[in-house]
Amino acid sequence: MLNERKKKILQLIIEDYISTAEPVGSRTIARKYNLGISPATIRNEMSDLEMLGYLEQPHTSAGRIPSAQAYRFYVDSLLEPGALTDNDMALINSWFRERRRSIDEIFQSTAKILSRMTQNVSMVLANKSDTAVFRYMKFLPLDDRHAILCIVTDDGNVDNCVVEIPLGMRPEELDYMAGRVSRLLEGKPLSSISETLLSAVHTDIVEDKLLFTSLLNTINKMNRKHQQQRVFLGGTKQLLSQPEFRDMDRVRDLLGILEEEKVVRDLLLAGEDSGLKITIGSENKFTGIQDCSMVQATYRLNGQVVGTMAVLGPTRMEYSKVISVMDYLHKYLKTIFQQEK
Amino acid sequence: MLNERKKKILQLIIEDYISTAEPVGSRTIARKYNLGISPATIRNEMSDLEMLGYLEQPHTSAGRIPSAQAYRFYVDSLLEPGALTDNDMALINSWFRERRRSIDEIFQSTAKILSRMTQNVSMVLANKSDTAVFRYMKFLPLDDRHAILCIVTDDGNVDNCVVEIPLGMRPEELDYMAGRVSRLLEGKPLSSISETLLSAVHTDIVEDKLLFTSLLNTINKMNRKHQQQRVFLGGTKQLLSQPEFRDMDRVRDLLGILEEEKVVRDLLLAGEDSGLKITIGSENKFTGIQDCSMVQATYRLNGQVVGTMAVLGPTRMEYSKVISVMDYLHKYLKTIFQQEK
DNA sequence: GTTAGCACTCGATTGTTTGGAGTGCTAACA
DNA sequence: TGTTAGCACTCCAAACAATCGAGTGCTAAC
Numbered sequence: 001m002l003n004e005r006k007k008k009i010l011q012l013i014i015e016d017y018i019s020t021a022e023p024v025g026s027r028t029i030a031r032k033y034n035l036g037i038s039p040a041t042i043r044n045e046m047s048d049l050e051m052l053g054y055l056e057q058p059h060t061s062a063g064r065i066p067s068a069q070a071y072r073f074y075v076d077s078l079l080e081p082g083a084l085t086d087n088d089m090a091l092i093n094s095w096f097r098e099r100r101r102s103i104d105e106i107f108q109s110t111a112k113i114l115s116r117m118t119q120n121v122s123m124v125l126a127n128k129s130d131t132a133v134f135r136y137m138k139f140l141p142l143d144d145r146h147a148i149l150c151i152v153t154d155d156g157n158v159d160n161c162v163v164e165i166p167l168g169m170r171p172e173e174l175d176y177m178a179g180r181v182s183r184l185l186e187g188k189p190l191s192s193i194s195e196t197l198l199s200a201v202h203t204d205i206v207e208d209k210l211l212f213t214s215l216l217n218t219i220n221k222m223n224r225k226h227q228q229q230r231v232f233l234g235g236t237k238q239l240l241s242q243p244e245f246r247d248m249d250r251v252r253d254l255l256g257i258l259e260e261e262k263v264v265r266d267l268l269l270a271g272e273d274s275g276l277k278i279t280i281g282s283e284n285k286f287t288g289i290q291d292c293s294m295v296q297a298t299y300r301l302n303g304q305v306v307g308t309m310a311v312l313g314p315t316r317m318e319y320s321k322v323i324s325v326m327d328y329l330h331k332y333l334k335t336i337f338q339q340e341k
Numbered sequence: 342m343l344n345e346r347k348k349k350i351l352q353l354i355i356e357d358y359i360s361t362a363e364p365v366g367s368r369t370i371a372r373k374y375n376l377g378i379s380p381a382t383i384r385n386e387m388s389d390l391e392m393l394g395y396l397e398q399p400h401t402s403a404g405r406i407p408s409a410q411a412y413r414f415y416v417d418s419l420l421e422p423g424a425l426t427d428n429d430m431a432l433i434n435s436w437f438r439e440r441r442r443s444i445d446e447i448f449q450s451t452a453k454i455l456s457r458m459t460q461n462v463s464m465v466l467a468n469k470s471d472t473a474v475f476r477y478m479k480f481l482p483l484d485d486r487h488a489i490l491c492i493v494t495d496d497g498n499v500d501n502c503v504v505e506i507p508l509g510m511r512p513e514e515l516d517y518m519a520g521r522v523s524r525l526l527e528g529k530p531l532s533s534i535s536e537t538l539l540s541a542v543h544t545d546i547v548e549d550k551l552l553f554t555s556l557l558n559t560i561n562k563m564n565r566k567h568q569q570q571r572v573f574l575g576g577t578k579q580l581l582s583q584p585e586f587r588d589m590d591r592v593r594d595l596l597g598i599l600e601e602e603k604v605v606r607d608l609l610l611a612g613e614d615s616g617l618k619i620t621i622g623s624e625n626k627f628t629g630i631q632d633c634s635m636v637q638a639t640y641r642l643n644g645q646v647v648g649t650m651a652v653l654g655p656t657r658m659e660y661s662k663v664i665s666v667m668d669y670l671h672k673y674l675k676t677i678f679q680q681e682k
Numbered sequence: 683g684t685t686a687g688c689a690c691t692c693g694a695t696t697g698t699t700t701g702g703a704g705t706g707c708t709a710a711c712a
Numbered sequence: 713t714g715t716t717a718g719c720a721c722t723c724c725a726a727a728c729a730a731t732c733g734a735g736t737g738c739t740a741a742c
Contacts, residue, residue: 025735025736040685044683047736057736062734135483158499237600240592366703402705
């Protein structure tokens with residue numbers, strides 16, 4: 001175990017490196033922070049810390065930089081949960097107020113704020129729950145040959161689809177049919193309304209092939225919409241301001257990965273179970289981001305996973321700031337979602 | 342006016358520079374392309390072309406690069422409309438087939454293909470027409486205190502909103518109210534249903550304040566949706582492969598601009614009138630992209646602007662390729678949209 | 683255990699040299 | 713008169729060398 005002084009020195013080195021991105025030397029530590037010990041002593045301690053795997057030297061005569069192990073230790077043991085400054089909070093509040101119409105926009109804003117505050121790429125996965133239950137369906141007349149098929153779910157959502165009315169069918173017949181189908185499907189979760197169940201509807205009630213296909217389509221559409229998981233990215237250009245991404249090729253690789261929505265989704269889903277998850281360097285199993293760190297927070301509402309947000313950046317990341325921003329956003333989202341429900 | 346030989350030399354220089362991104366010298370031209378004249382002669386011609394403003398020298402002992410004026414002349418007079426290779430066409434076809442569900446996905450694919458084929462940033466603006474006309478509204482019951490307000494437009498679109506039913510109001514009353522409002526608003530374009538017109542509805546028919554606000558909201562929502570112009574970006578990371586964007590700061594600036602959807606929209610709208618528009622360097626009035634070129638094509642269906650697509654890149658751009666790709670995509674979209682209608 | 687002192691290392695910076703690609707000019711040629 | 717070979721000249725880029733300084737490790741003294 002590290003003694004207190006070693007811990008202190010390690011912490012200072014990490015924090016100095018996080019803010020300057022330059023290898024830290026013993027003199028720097030001695031000069032900047034008043035520890036009451038000489039550079040030589042610090043050098044000895046640093047040498048020990050290097051032996052123990054916490055520090056690395058880019059080359060013989062450079063300062064030292066924290067290893068992945070050091071960051072791990074830092075976030076586990078040294079990190080002090082710092083509060084956001086009032087300024088930051090005000091900034092977040094104003095950004096959120098900027099536009100807040102639909103759910104999607106809220107998520108998009110979240111991603112934007114997260115990236116702006118942390119100077120890193122942010123990812124937000126919006127997990128729509130799939131608990132919608134079929135309530136009833138109805139036809140809204142359009143013209144002689146067309147009507148709008150509306151399907152209403154429990155949670156007050158409606159989806160619709162224009163259908164062609166079979167020749168010779170009267171509005172009352174349509175209404176009657178809608179009523180019968182509704183009675184049959186009412187209370188069933190959308191996700192459970194499979195083709196097999198519908199086939200009963202088909203043979204019994206909706207004889208017209210085209211009409212039936214429309215019904216099926218609309219249900220499927222709603223289903224998809226309900227369990228859709230949308231990914232929102234923020235501040236990919238922030239990458240360019242990080243010195244570790246001076247190298248264009250690296251940036252391009254990473255942007256390529258981020259451009260694949262599926263990959264990002266998988267990445268986020270992988271860490272969805274725990275509340276706050278910090279992955280440092282090669283702890284992450286996804287190829288291409290193994291020299292990055294990721295801080296991910298999953299938020300729930302009544303036990304259900306509503307979404308997850310993450311910040312992806314160099315291992316040299318302001319973990320403390322990232323965590324407090326996420327924490328604040330988390331609370332913010334919570335109130336918003338509770339209002340919505 | 343330039344004589345044939347000057348034109349030929351200018352063309353070769355431009356095309357060589359486009360493909361190599363290196364200043365072109367007289368020797369290169371003489372060696373690569375068999376013009377039957379010596380480097381010295383070419384030098385003389387180049388000197389003339391520089392006098393005339395078509396060429397520039399980065400420094401005394403370098404080759405020459407085309408000026409904006411040269412590119413302008415090139416696209417106006419020298420450009421030969423080259424057809425796409427079979428390979429390219431096959432590639433486009435396969436990418437389009439990849440996924441093609443919704444309109445949005447088609448636009449997104451278009452942006453993606455455009456950027457991949459041209460190695461530049463692409464922008465696609467999907468212009469939804471705003472000709473929807475109010476048809477009728479209806480309430481779908483939900484529970485004792487809530488109903489879904491549906492508004493149906495001519496083109497078969499429905500939008501909805503959950504409303505709270507005023508205490509003590511019976512379903513028949515709701516239906517009656519819906520009928521009266523419908524009769525009042527029927528046939529009016531959504532865009533023309535302003536607050537003033539609605540206020541008549543308010544005082545005359547819908548007495549409940551909350552109900553009225555919901556009605557207003559839904560109409561506004563539909564309105565927005567109808568005249569929504571969505572912007573799709575493609576291949577922003579392509580920027581990084583262009584040598585003129587070696588400089589991180591420049592990339593960041595440009596990405597910053599592209600991230601602002603509003604700016605991109607304005608940019609695209611500005612060039613929407615003409616069929617094919619090529620803007621070179623400072624011809625573009627938008628700050629921040631004045632050292633870039635943009636090729637923009639607007640596509641119409643029955644006279645109506647459906648959308649516009651553009652490629653943004655360095656002035657050293659493969660104009661010929663860009664144009665032929667756009668042309669092909671244009672035809673592709675045309676068939677797709679004609680099917681849809 | 684701590685620290686001052688010192689030799690040593692090595693990247694970054696700066697200066698210098700060299701090579702080559704390219705030009706412009708001139709004189710000769712068809 | 714237009715074309716071309718020849719040549720001196722320019723200037724960037726790459727290669728190389730010298731220097732600087734931040735940092736280390738080690739030793740000896742406190």
